[in-house]
Amino acid sequence: MISIVGGAYFEYCHFPSWDELFGSGLRAAIALSSISKNISLHTISSTKSEFILNVYKSQFNIEIHSIKSYKSISFSYLHPLANPYVSFQTSKKEKLPIIKLEAENILKFGMIDALSIVAGKNVVYDPQSPLNPQLFDENGSTAKNLVYICNLKEAQKLTNNSDVIKAGKTLLKFKFVVASIIKCDIRGTYVFVGKDYLYLPPFETKRVWPIGSGDIFSAVFTHFWCEKNLSIFESAKKASLYTAFYCENKILPLPTNLISSYSFKPIPSKIKSLKINGQIYLAGAFFNIQELWLINEVRNIFTSKKIKVFSPYHNVGIGPAAKVAKKDLIALKRSQLLFALLDNLDTGTVFEIGYARALGIPVFGFSQNYENNNFAMLNGTDCNIYNDFSTAIYKCIWEFAKL
Numbered sequence: 001m002i003s004i005v006g007g008a009y010f011e012y013c014h015f016p017s018w019d020e021l022f023g024s025g026l027r028a029a030i031a032l033s034s035i036s037k038n039i040s041l042h043t044i045s046s047t048k049s050e051f052i053l054n055v056y057k058s059q060f061n062i063e064i065h066s067i068k069s070y071k072s073i074s075f076s077y078l079h080p081l082a083n084p085y086v087s088f089q090t091s092k093k094e095k096l097p098i099i100k101l102e103a104e105n106i107l108k109f110g111m112i113d114a115l116s117i118v119a120g121k122n123v124v125y126d127p128q129s130p131l132n133p134q135l136f137d138e139n140g141s142t143a144k145n146l147v148y149i150c151n152l153k154e155a156q157k158l159t160n161n162s163d164v165i166k167a168g169k170t171l172l173k174f175k176f177v178v179a180s181i182i183k184c185d186i187r188g189t190y191v192f193v194g195k196d197y198l199y200l201p202p203f204e205t206k207r208v209w210p211i212g213s214g215d216i217f218s219a220v221f222t223h224f225w226c227e228k229n230l231s232i233f234e235s236a237k238k239a240s241l242y243t244a245f246y247c248e249n250k251i252l253p254l255p256t257n258l259i260s261s262y263s264f265k266p267i268p269s270k271i272k273s274l275k276i277n278g279q280i281y282l283a284g285a286f287f288n289i290q291e292l293w294l295i296n297e298v299r300n301i302f303t304s305k306k307i308k309v310f311s312p313y314h315n316v317g318i319g320p321a322a323k324v325a326k327k328d329l330i331a332l333k334r335s336q337l338l339f340a341l342l343d344n345l346d347t348g349t350v351f352e353i354g355y356a357r358a359l360g361i362p363v364f365g366f367s368q369n370y371e372n373n374n375f376a377m378l379n380g381t382d383c384n385i386y387n388d389f390s391t392a393i394y395k396c397i398w399e400f401a402k403l
Helices: 023-032 047-060 152-159 164-171 213-227 232-249 258-262 289-304 312-316 321-333 347-358 376-380 389-402
Strands: 002-005 010-013 018-021 039-045 063-068 074-077 098-109 115-126 142-151 177-183 189-193 196-200 279-283 308-310 337-341 363-366 384-386
Touching: 002 023, 002 115, 002 213, 018 047, 023 039, 023 047, 023 098, 023 213, 039 047, 039 098, 047 063, 098 213, 115 213, 142 152, 142 213, 152 164, 152 177, 164 177, 164 189, 164 196, 177 213, 177 232, 189 232, 196 232, 213 232, 232 258, 279 289, 279 347, 289 308, 289 312, 289 337, 289 389, 312 321, 321 347, 337 347, 337 389, 347 363, 363 389, 384 389
Parallel strands: 002 039, 002 098, 010 074, 039 063, 098 115, 115 142, 142 177, 279 308, 279 337, 337 363, 363 384
Antiparallel strands: 010 018, 177 189, 189 196
16 A cells, blocks of 8 residues: 555646646546555545545545645646746734654655655655755654655755765765655666666657656656565666656556557667767747747756757847858857747748758757648658647757757
8 A cells, every 4th residue: 555645636637738636646646546445545635626536535535634735726827838826825923734654654745735754664765846945854754664756956955965976875864764755857877776876768759748747757657666576776777667647647546557558669868978979959930929938948948958059039139131140150150959949930940940950950840839830841851840838848859969
């Protein structure tokens, strides 16, 4: 049996549309309900969420223990790679409810609406807080065998180490810890046990739905480590594969037979390290608020993932056509890949795409109205165009890493 401590939060996304009650704890419980015999969820419920939780309890045969709260928490995304707006607010004087749990196998997620104190034999801890992660034992939680699963920012904060290898090894020195796992987003995952560590490259999938992917990794790892008695390394490999399935298909609960049921054949990425050399040329119109906002958004996403980007607007600016065009084309020649924003079919962007293809530079693009636009020449010259924003970004970086 696995006992899960974590949130049950509403999630909203505008593009693509998403309106569900999940959150880390509930998503993990539902994900495992098909492959694990017994799942219990310990969470906080509101009047709004309680009815849905009871439906899920019956539908997925999950044991749910909840503390009632008058607050309903939601995470709202414009798109899956955006920073969400979180509805929850609390004052310093307000005391959060405390969830206490003692069990053999525990998956503990950090929560924004509760504190949890756990005691277990085998415990997996996912802090769920890049800005202010808490140590597992900070509030008195204990474990015989503890595994930290962090993203890179959380690991850096917890250990005061910017280097992923040093951070992973430092986590191993923390109380109760037998292994540490650091997820580096598009660059894969590092698993640390004793003096050894394993690098797992990410899987390239047909589509990418990133919201909740970390929850799936932690849940699947816990299942294979605690219930199937697989090694830390083997459990992490399973977790990585199932996470790729979720990102591609957005299906829960997870299938009992992953490969045969869905003909799922993800490709391991060629990314081998945290550093990716070269630069991406960002092509797109920037002549009104909407266009400039999207240029800024894409540029910020690439730079947040440590990808060097040349943006004509940011790096050259607006000026005489002859002067601006010359500088832009010089930068394009020095780039390894072009990423284009195509909905307005701006003539400058189309020219840059043709120039890039003439030079043999790969082109990836995003068009929300892809089905309604005529991209015959772009498709005929092996340009890669996607109508899903997250997929376009991830596909671009996976290809960029190979160059």
